[in-house]
Amino acid sequence: MNAEPILFIAFGALALIGAVAVIGFKNPVYSAIALIVTFFAQAGLFILLGAHFVAAVQVIVYAGAIMVLFLFVIMLLNLGSVDVDRPKAGIAKGAAVILGIVFALEGVYIAVNASKGTAVARVKRESAVGGGSISAMQLKELNKIQATYQLTRDEIDTEYVPKVAAADKTVEDLTADEARTLIQTLQGEMGKTERIGTVLFSKFLLPFEVTSLILLAALIGVIALVKREEPKEVS
Amino acid sequence: MTVPVINWHMLMPELVIVLTFVIVMVFDLFKSIRKSILAWVTIIGSAIALWASVEMLHAGVNGSQFNGMLAVDRFSMFFKIIFLVSTILVSLISINYLDRGDKRQGEYYVLILLATLGMMLMASGNELIVVFLGLELMSLSLYVLAGYFRSVQVSSEAGMKYLLLGAFASGFFLYGIALIYGGAGTTSIPEIASVLEDGEKSPLMLAGMFLLIVGFGFKVALVPFHQWAPDVYEGAPTTIAAFISAGPKAAGFAAFLRIFTSALESLQPEWIVVIVILAALTMTVGNVIATAQSNIKRMLAYSSVAHAGYVLVALAAANKDGISSAMLYLLVYCVMNIGAFAAVILATTEDGENLKISDYAGLGFRKPLLALFLSIMLVSLAGFPPTAGFVGKFYVFRSAVDAGHIWLVVIAAINTAISAFYYLRVVVVMYMQEPDEELEYHAYPGLLVFTLLLATIGVVLIGVLPSYFLGPAQISTQFF
Known part of the structure; x- marks a missing residue:
């Protein structure tokens, strides 16, 4: 079974809970600790996206260095629990709730229709047809990856094509299915530190x-x- | 790995500004150097960059640098000229103003130069990431400058408010970029345009577009995202209020124009509705509230909100005429607004800034030269011929009428009438009312008068010979 959706929901939920806890706690030290939870969960989400380097930086810089700084400042200032004046229910609060709901519904609508009409969706749709040879859309996507990550077509042919198809094939001879795997492999490779440095x-x-x-x-x-x-x- | 080939000539204006701020930082270390030298270095550096920009505009540059990240085209050059003119004028009025109190002058000019650099990147950015970084560079510098007078409470408050709301707006802007990237798979402006041309409109792109409008709306103070403007203008040092009202607004519109008429051109039917509504709201609310102000800085703040609305009218036209008239309007607006703020600085007394409009009573007799300059600026802001303000409004309205937005122009015309009321009220107070008490004014500092003279010459020159300025704008509407 594919663990990715489960991990995504787990990390996503953890990030949200942490974020709500940051503004929920009265004691600033607890808020800071909750923020660390959010940062770690975000690092998990980055790993799921194949961005390993960004995930590591997230943990080292944000969850590590910056949070230590936060806690240090909180302790130096010797803040106890802070009494925040919660706004009374009023027109402003009602409007905020209504706008929040509208905004959330928009978010849901976008999330449901997110893939409609995007470049990624077209690549998927064309490769979902299966069979046949590499599609124009997939070639375009490959060209973009190539341009973004400063690869040459030769490098793709010799290094990455053998991973998904017979070694003597070039990009042009791939089938649509093989091309899809190639694009995924390349996208996965690109989160690596060396590539990020180059780019x-x-x-x-x-x-x-x-x-x-x-x-x-x-x-x-x-x-x-x-x-x-x-x-x-x-x- | 291919190292980008950089043509240093095409980066002249930016490089000169970078060099200038480094020189200012180093000069600031020497205690023996008079602090006004720093201002002169800033002014000379900006002037050289200005000269380079004018040369490049004349030469008709049209290219890009850093793998298409930075568009070096006439559109960006025109805006760089606006920014650099603003920087020079603001530096000129800062010299006397800072001598009155604050001793920390090095950082002040360095931050002004960094903000200018950020604006130049926003105008040149051909990639949403570069536009965002330019925006952040500009905003960060401005947050600090707004709160520069720490010992003055309203100044700290202005800086804090600007920081919080500005960071919030940056969040919207960045989220918009993320959604557009999700939809188009790229952040390059020409590539987004080509993806949109041959694809259907995804909800991701639309949501991203609206978030960008909100982000820009905050930065250029459109209604209903304008709440920060009056407080920040009132609290910030007056020179910085002049700066914030001029260059950054033009920079916001530069990026706004490039992104919306180039990258998101295919979504025009969707955004034009929003722009038209925002334009009508911004003009009306800005002008109506301005009539009720008794503090001149707050009045100018609301008037600058209203002026952003006029620029939106040009954007609503969404064609070449609209773009060029918006560019001319922003140039005119920057010069006359800085001029008006300079006059406000000149009118301060020994015991503090008298910012109430009623304090201006009788100024026409006691300080005839100052009153004359301020009157010319206000008449121009109101848009009367033969000043530049009239020319700017005329071309904006004409482009909107040609594009079929008749009723929007009607609203704009009504607003112009409303604005005439509060601008001319100041003139009336200056010439027709007797002062309640005798106020001790500062002596005329030569530089401030010189700056006002420059602004006045600019305002009259554009008003009398508009084609010399509209011409370059018209040939600069082509994006790389």
Whole structure:
């Protein structure tokens, strides 16, 4: 039996419970611990998507480093349980509930119809017909993977095609079923650290560099806000 | 692995800005250097970048860099010119303003430059991820700048409010990008357009589109996502209020225009309805509430909300004329709005900022030059000929009429009449009312007057010779 749906529901439920608990607890330390649960569950979801590297980073950076920082700050500030003024029932609360329900229904509608008309859905539909040779849609999808992950057609032919079909075949001779497995294999491979590194320094070089600027801006901003001010009169 | 080939010439404006902020950071370390030097470095750097952008616009660049992530086209160059003009004007008015109190000037200019860089990336981003990163770079810098005067409580409050609501809006924006990626399988703007062209409309794409509208709505302060604007404009340092009202709004619209008229062009029947409703709401609510304000910064905040509505009217036209008139309008709006804020700074007294409109009584006799400049800005904001405000509105309305949105233009025209009421009220107070008490004004700082003079020349020049500015906008509507 396929364990993936069960794991997905388990991790998804855990993430949701953790998230609700974060805002539910009155004691900030409990909230922080609940947040760790959510982070771990998210890491599980990333693994299910084949993004192993992101999952590991999620655990190390978020569940690890950042949460330690959170707990440290909470303990340094010595916060007890905080009394939050819960808003009284009013027009605002009623409107929020109604809008929340509408939003949830929209979410359900989208989730049910999510695959309609998307590129992924078309690939699936065409390959579901089975038999026959590789479809134009699948070729397009392969080209996209190739472009995104900076692979050459030769690399796919020699490294990945043998995993799904006879070794002497090339992409063009694959059957539709084999092509589907190939696409899945490739998508699975791509979560690996080496590939992510390659992609970050080639195709996504600009976003990568801009991220460093954002961190710099945050750093300078924090310094500007906490630096000791020379005494002066307030205007 | 193929390392991207980078054509450094095409990245001139961005590179100059990066270099400038590094120089400002290093100069800030030397105690012996006068702090106003930092402002001049910022201004000179921005001016060089501005010159590069103008040159590239003239040369008709049309290409992309970093594997198609960054579009280097005339559309982005036109917007870069708007941002850099705003940065230069804001830096000019900051020199005297900061000398009045705060000593931390290095970070101030570095953050302004980083925000400018973020805006340039938003205008150039040909990939939703780059647009988002540009948006974050800009927003992060602005959150800090809004709360820059820590010892002033309203300033901290402004920074906090802006941060919380801005982060919330970024969440919407990012979720929208995620859904669009789920639908199209790509985040590249041209690729999304081609996926949408030969496919049916998936609910994922539609939901993503609406979330993007909400995200942009927050960033450019459209009704009903405008609540943060008055509080932030009122609390933030006045120079920063001028900056937030000008460049970032233009940057938001740059990305808005590129994404909606290029990537999501096939979904036009769906989004145009939303845009038309938002435009009508934004103009009406912004202008009506502005009439009730007694604080001039809050009045300008609501007026800037209303002006975003006029730009949406151009977006609703959704054709080349609409895009070029929106671009011209944003240029005009940035110049006149910064001018108006500069006049507000000039009108402050020794014992604090007098921001009540009633404080302006009699200004026309006691400070005739200042009153004249402020009047020209306000008349332009209201949209009277022969100022730039009239030209901007004229082309926006014409493009919307041509596209068949007659009733939307009727609403816009009624709104223009409402706005004339509160802009001209200030002029009336300045020239026709006697002051209750004698106020001690700051002496005229030369730089502020110079900036106001620049803005006034700009406003009149665009008003008299609109074709010199509309022309470049019209040839810049082609996206790479």
